[in-house]
Amino acid sequence: MPSTRASPPHAPTTACTAPWPPIDEDWNPAVRGWTVDWQRHYAYLTQPLADGALLKAVTAGVTRHCEDIGRWLATQQQEWNRLNTEQQARLGALGITPARVVRTRQAPAKIHVRAGRGSLPQRRDGPREYLAREGGGVPGRSQVEHLRDGSEHRTGVWLADQRQRRDRLDAARLEALAELGVQWAR
DSSP states (O other), X not given: OOOOSOOXXXXXXXXXXXXXXXXXXXXXXXXXXXXXXXXXXXXXXXXXXHTTOOGGXXXXXXXXXXXXXXXXXXXXXXXXGGSOHXXXXXXXXXXXXXXXXXXXXXXXXXXXXXXXXXXXXXXXXXXXXXXXXXXXXXXXXXXXXXXXXXXXXXXXXHHHHHHHTGGGSOHHHHHHHHHHTOGGGO
């Protein structure tokens, strides 16, 4: 009785693959060093450009066969150095250049304390009540104090945030925390 199981997949023979290179030299993009996905997006990009579309009109949201070629193009420009030389040459032949690097300004290292919800004088009641009730120690991150005025203070989260920022806190805030009994503020 013959086996009904399918034979295992095998690599295509030269007889199977011989007709393809003369028909389409890009039939196997892995040989060229990129993925089928890259090849498909590149082909989709060349189609509207061949039909007369302007390159600057291809922005994020422009699709071809349900693929966002505008977003793909922006990614190629941003990651230009990750492309191999032939990919860069092909995109360059279409007039595509690498994106300019825009340097962003770094945020200041010091935290500016604003009066209001998170300011120290108004938020000391939670840690003070916890320390008075427990007699010291560090509250867990999930500790919530129910204050006398009916509000809640997330004491554990607040103290953990202060501790993470301790290298950026000013001397007055560290002194106020030390007066509350916070060991790491001393």
